Amino acid sequence: MNMIVCVKQVIDPEAPPASFKIDTASNSVVPPAGVPPVISPFDEQAVEAALRLKDAMGGTITAVSLGTGLLRDVVKKPLSMGADELVLLEDSAFDGGDSWSTAAALAAAIKKIGEYDIIFCGRQAADWDSGQVGSGLAEILGLPSVTLAKKVEVTDGKATVERVIPDGYEVVEVSLPALITVSNELGEPRYATIKGIMAAKRKEPVVWTPADLGIDTSQIGVAGRRTKMLRLFQPVREGTCEIIEGEDEADAGANLAKKLSEAKLL
Amino acid sequence: MADNKGVMILAEVGDGKLAAIATELLGAGRKLADDLGEELSAVMIGSGVGALAQEAIAFGADKVYVVDDALLKDYRTDSYMAVMEKVAKEVMPRVLLMGQNSIGRDLAPRLAFRLDTTATMDCVELAIDPDSKMLLQTKPVYGGNARAIFTSESMPQMATLRVKAGEPLARDDSRKGEVVNIDAGLDASAIRTEVKDTVLEEIEGIKLEDASVVVSGGRGIGGPEGFKDLEELAKLLKAAVGASRPPCDNGWVPDTIQVGLTGKIVSPDVYIAVAISGSSQHLAGCSGSKNIIAINRDAEANIFKEAAYGVVGDWKKVVPAFRDKLKELLG
Numbered sequence: 001m002n003m004i005v006c007v008k009q010v011i012d013p014e015a016p017p018a019s020f021k022i023d024t025a026s027n028s029v030v031p032p033a034g035v036p037p038v039i040s041p042f043d044e045q046a047v048e049a050a051l052r053l054k055d056a057m058g059g060t061i062t063a064v065s066l067g068t069g070l071l072r073d074v075v076k077k078p079l080s081m082g083a084d085e086l087v088l089l090e091d092s093a094f095d096g097g098d099s100w101s102t103a104a105a106l107a108a109a110i111k112k113i114g115e116y117d118i119i120f121c122g123r124q125a126a127d128w129d130s131g132q133v134g135s136g137l138a139e140i141l142g143l144p145s146v147t148l149a150k151k152v153e154v155t156d157g158k159a160t161v162e163r164v165i166p167d168g169y170e171v172v173e174v175s176l177p178a179l180i181t182v183s184n185e186l187g188e189p190r191y192a193t194i195k196g197i198m199a200a201k202r203k204e205p206v207v208w209t210p211a212d213l214g215i216d217t218s219q220i221g222v223a224g225r226r227t228k229m230l231r232l233f234q235p236v237r238e239g240t241c242e243i244i245e246g247e248d249e250a251d252a253g254a255n256l257a258k259k260l261s262e263a264k265l266l
Numbered sequence: 267m268a269d270n271k272g273v274m275i276l277a278e279v280g281d282g283k284l285a286a287i288a289t290e291l292l293g294a295g296r297k298l299a300d301d302l303g304e305e306l307s308a309v310m311i312g313s314g315v316g317a318l319a320q321e322a323i324a325f326g327a328d329k330v331y332v333v334d335d336a337l338l339k340d341y342r343t344d345s346y347m348a349v350m351e352k353v354a355k356e357v358m359p360r361v362l363l364m365g366q367n368s369i370g371r372d373l374a375p376r377l378a379f380r381l382d383t384t385a386t387m388d389c390v391e392l393a394i395d396p397d398s399k400m401l402l403q404t405k406p407v408y409g410g411n412a413r414a415i416f417t418s419e420s421m422p423q424m425a426t427l428r429v430k431a432g433e434p435l436a437r438d439d440s441r442k443g444e445v446v447n448i449d450a451g452l453d454a455s456a457i458r459t460e461v462k463d464t465v466l467e468e469i470e471g472i473k474l475e476d477a478s479v480v481v482s483g484g485r486g487i488g489g490p491e492g493f494k495d496l497e498e499l500a501k502l503l504k505a506a507v508g509a510s511r512p513p514c515d516n517g518w519v520p521d522t523i524q525v526g527l528t529g530k531i532v533s534p535d536v537y538i539a540v541a542i543s544g545s546s547q548h549l550a551g552c553s554g555s556k557n558i559i560a561i562n563r564d565a566e567a568n569i570f571k572e573a574a575y576g577v578v579g580d581w582k583k584v585v586p587a588f589r590d591k592l593k594e595l596l597g
Contacts, residue, residue, distance in 0.1 A: 011408070013408070013409050013547070017411060017545070017546055017568050020408065020411040020412070022412055029408060029412070098384070099375070099384065100379075100384050103379070123528070124387075124528075126408075126409060127407065127408055128407050128408075128414075129387070129388060129405075129406065129407055129408070129409065129527065130375075130386075130387050130388075131371060131375065131387055131388075132374075132375035132378070132384075132385065132387060134375075135372065135375035135376040135379070136375055136376070136378075136379045138376065139376050139379035139380055140379065144343070144344065144458035144459055145343060145372075145376065146343075146459060147343075147371060147372045148368065148371070148372070150521075160462070162465075163368075164368070164521070165368045165464070166367070166368060166522070166530065167466050167467060167468075167469075167522055168464065168465045168466040168467040168522060169464075169465050169467075170461050170463070170464050170465075171461065171462040171463040171464075171465065172459050172460070172461050172462070173459065173460045173461075173462055174458060174459045174460075175458060178458075183528065184511065184515060184528060185514075185521045187515070188515065226383065226384035226418050226419075226420050227384050227386065227416045227417070227418045228416065228417050228418065228419075229414050229415070229416055230402070230415045230416065230417060231414065231415045232407070232412055232413070232414045233412060233413055233414075234411065234412050234413075235412075235413055237571045237572065240574075241560070241570045241571070241572075241573040241574065241575065241576045242574065242575050242576070243565075243570075243575075243576050243577070243578060244575060244576065244577050246577075248583070249577070249579035249580055249583035249584050249587075250583050250584065250586070250587035251587065252577045252578075252579055252584060252587075253561075253577060253579070253583065253584035253585060253586070253587035253588035253591070254587045254588065254590070254591035256559070256561075256575060256577050256584070256588050257587075257588050257589075257591035257592040257595060258591065258595070259575060260536075260559065260575065260592075261592070261595045261596075263575075265535070265536050265557055265559075266479070266503060266536060266592065266596070
């Protein structure tokens with residue numbers, strides 16, 4: 001099994017909401033001070049999905065990441081979890097892209113990597129919450145796709161995927177090669193082992209530029225964007241919560257019941 | 267480009283009825299079409315769905331394209347892709363909308379790439395710019411911490427609309443419209459996925475999406491036993507039980523009751539958030555509630571910024587007294 005996992009470095013979505021700041025002049029998010037970026041959590045679960053298959057049947061996993069200012073400690077996380085190779089598309093020309101230009105660059109990199117049975121992506125990235133790159137990659141590469149996977153097994157050249165739907169899941173069979181996007185229902189990704197961290201430290205990522213991919217810079221980054229962002233803003237929160245007090249916590253609970261009953265809410 | 271005209275929505279059908287998301291899209295699409303002075307069309311895909319075309323008209327469509335084929339009985343990426351590609355190329359709409367649900371999430375991005383255009387996913391507001399006539403697509407980003415407004419010049423301008431973000435029109439059976447049948451022309455061998463089974467995890471009691479009161483628990487509930495207490499409260503209030511992501515990810519409760527960006531979107535009259543801190547990604551699923559009631563030990567918790575009423579305290583002490591008093595008052 002040859003697997004490719006696309007991972008994205010993002011601002012830590014678990015950072016406290018109060019630390020979230022926007023620079024309205026440049027329509028961009030100001031990275032919170034003292035909070036290092038992380039691999040987008042769904043992408044980490046995509047790595048986990050690949051590792052489970054590797055555990056079960058062997059194979060290699062190549063992680064691919066696109067961006068600028070990629071911190072090695074962050075983007076090496078898949079390696080420390082057990083992935084074999086890391087390819088970085090790191091060049092200012094890749095910067096500022098949208099789903100369209102990101103998928104175009106990743107597709108070119110995946111073609112260059114060559115052989116694969118499954119490409120895994122997270123269901124969406126924790127920054128723009130768009131959830132398009134996976135399906136876009138499948139379309140560019142002409143692959144069948146299954147989105148929102150919570151379990152993936154492979155037998156006889158076919159993957160059986162449990163795909164999350166609102167009231168349960170579908171069991172979808174797809175022939176390989178295929179692209180699969182992974183949802184949080186897959187479960188917690190594994191921790192990196194000491195051995196994995198040591199191996200990741202020694203491993204140098206392969207870095208490719210647009211020229212290495214043979215892709216025209218008009219297709220990638222800002223130049224390749226199909227969408228234009230007019231405005232980025234933080235919605236105003238009203239914050240008029242009436243705190244119900246009492247002699248103690250239980251009394252406050254009883255007073256809340258009275259209040260809601262008086263207000264005819266319950 | 268100048269040839270693209272009109273607003274088109276995907277009208278999903280489920281259980282032999284027009285799905286709620288279809289009426290929401292028709293409501294939102296009607297407004298856009300009127301602002302453009304153009305037509306609103308609906309695409310209805312399935313097997314034996316033609317009878318529902320009049321219903322889409324009653325909810326606002328001027329024209330309904332019906333694609334009826336036994337192969338379209340259930341959603342498959344490849345079959346729905348082929349049909350939507352065919353219809354979009356034939357009709358050439360200016361705007362093409364779907365719901366942000368398990369179909370739209372899967373279909374919209376892939377279709378956008380095939381049509382050589384782009385989609386904006388999970389919009390909560392759609393409007394026509396009065397000057398440029400472009401579709402202004404507003405979507406929450408960064409887990410709901412911010413919002414962004416996008417436009418795209420490639421046609422059709424595609425977007426998915428968040429569940430419950432659109433307001434359905436009142437049903438008007440006297441509305442007139444046109445029904446056009448389009449042949450699916452599908453090749454069964456081109457459908458590369460096969461659904462072997464559908465496993466529904468039935469939840470007892472009232473459905474989350476339909477409940478007028480929801481009692482939801484978060485990480486602070488601490489385990490599956492705590493949710494039994496919330497169930498008891500829910501029973502008293504004829505409410506549904508929900509959860510933020512951590513209880514689901516920890517296996518305390520089924521994934522299907524998750525409320526949030528990656529779970530269900532609910533908008534009950536009363537949403538009681540117990541031991542929920544109020545992360546943006548959770549609020550994305552419940553901020554449409556008419557009244558949020560928060561019970562949390564941490565007075566600084568984000569949920570109090572969204573709540574109408576709150577109690578600062580340990581839910582284990584607050585909830586039983588709250589329940590007993592309610593029992594007495596409702597009794």
